[in-house]
Amino acid sequence: MSEYQYYEFLAIDRPLDDGERAEVRSLSTRARISATSFVNEYDWGEFKGDPRRLMERYYDAHLYVANWGSQRVMFRLPCDLLDxxxxxxxxxxxxxxxxxxxxxxxxDFTSEDDAGEFDYDAESLLSAIIGVRAELAAGDLRPLYLAWLAAYGAWERDEDIFGREADAEVEPPVPPGLDTLTAAQRAFADFLRLDDDLLAIAAEASPPLEEAVGDPDDLASWMTRLSAAEKDRFLVRVALGEGTRVRMELLHRYRDDTAPALSRPARRTVADLLDAAARRRASPAPRAR
Known part of the structure; x- marks a missing residue:
């Protein structure tokens, strides 16, 4: 089978200016480059750029796939929106x-599986996943937990990824709503090859989402508590092209101000999760009545 690699970058919060596009163009003469995107495919050869550097300097999202099983997605966010x-x-x-x-x-999130089949429409992948970035900026931590879970879930495919001491690692805080993922989160989980049984086990300790975010209708009421001067500043920023960033900031503040305190369940070890998923996978499905 011939080699195939696909690279895509997106500039979401701010388009690249002419000088920045020229700098990016120097890395590839045949990539499709605009003020907001970079796309290139390789059937031979290698990309001369460093995705880490490109993300640090120019772009807000990156996707990479190769037909030998390597997959990677990256997001850049302001530190004041994601601690x-x-x-x-x-x-x-x-x-x-x-x-x-x-x-x-x-x-930076990666997934490796050299035994898998490559049957993706690569150009549609990032558009399905990109909503995760705005969700993280608004304070939704489900994508982070999904990535953590997928990383340890890969241990079931490759026993050399971790040493046995990883069995005792304790899971991070479990966010609410793992049993009701958004479409972008579901695409993200699939991209990272997260096993459905492992996700179902993890979701058992996840509170219902509505208990965490309250009534969405409260958003309009919450907005009325912002000062007129603050609203004016937000509107000016929207008019100057920062609409996406303003939306993320507002949703982040709304979530912080209105989300009720939740009780935290006992945190499980990696071994607890993987063993429970294996038992669930081996159990016969219940018969329909």
Whole structure:
């Protein structure tokens, strides 16, 4: 089988200017490049750029797939919308990592499976997943937990990924709503090859989503409590092209202000989760009555 690699980058919060596009163009003469995107496919050869550097300097999202089983998605977010200390709890080796670059946090999620079949329409993948970035910015931590779970779930495919001491690792805080994922989160979980049985076991300790976010109708009432001057500043920023960033900031603040305190269930170990998933997988499905 011939080699195939697909690279895609998106600039969401701010388009690239002419100078930045020229800098990116120097890395590839045949990529499709605009002010908001970079797309290239390789059937031979290698991309000369460094995705980490491109994310730090220019782009807000990146997707990479190769037909030998390598998959990667990255997101860049302002640190004031996603606390690096919170993210650290969900990092696991190469499967889920993060670092700070200036005022931004870059999230990096990978999945490897050289035994899998490549049957993707690569150009449709990032558009299905990209909503996860805005959800994280608004304070929804489900994508981080999904990435953590998928990283340890890969241990069932490759027993050399972790040593036996990883059995005793304790899961990070379990966010609400794992049993009611958004479409973007479901696509993200599938991209990371997260096993459905493992997800179902993890969701048993996840509170219902409505208990965490309250009534969405309260958003309009909450908005009335913002000062006129603050609303004017938000409107000016929207008019200047920062609509996406303003939306993320408002939803993040709304979530912080209105989400009730939740009781935290006892945290499980990696062994607890993997063993329970294996038992669930081996159990016969209940018969329909």
């Amino acid at each position: 690096p200390d919170v993210v650290e709890d969900y990092c696991v080796g190469d499967g889920a990592s993060a670092w700070v670059a200036d005022d931004f946090l870059v999230l």
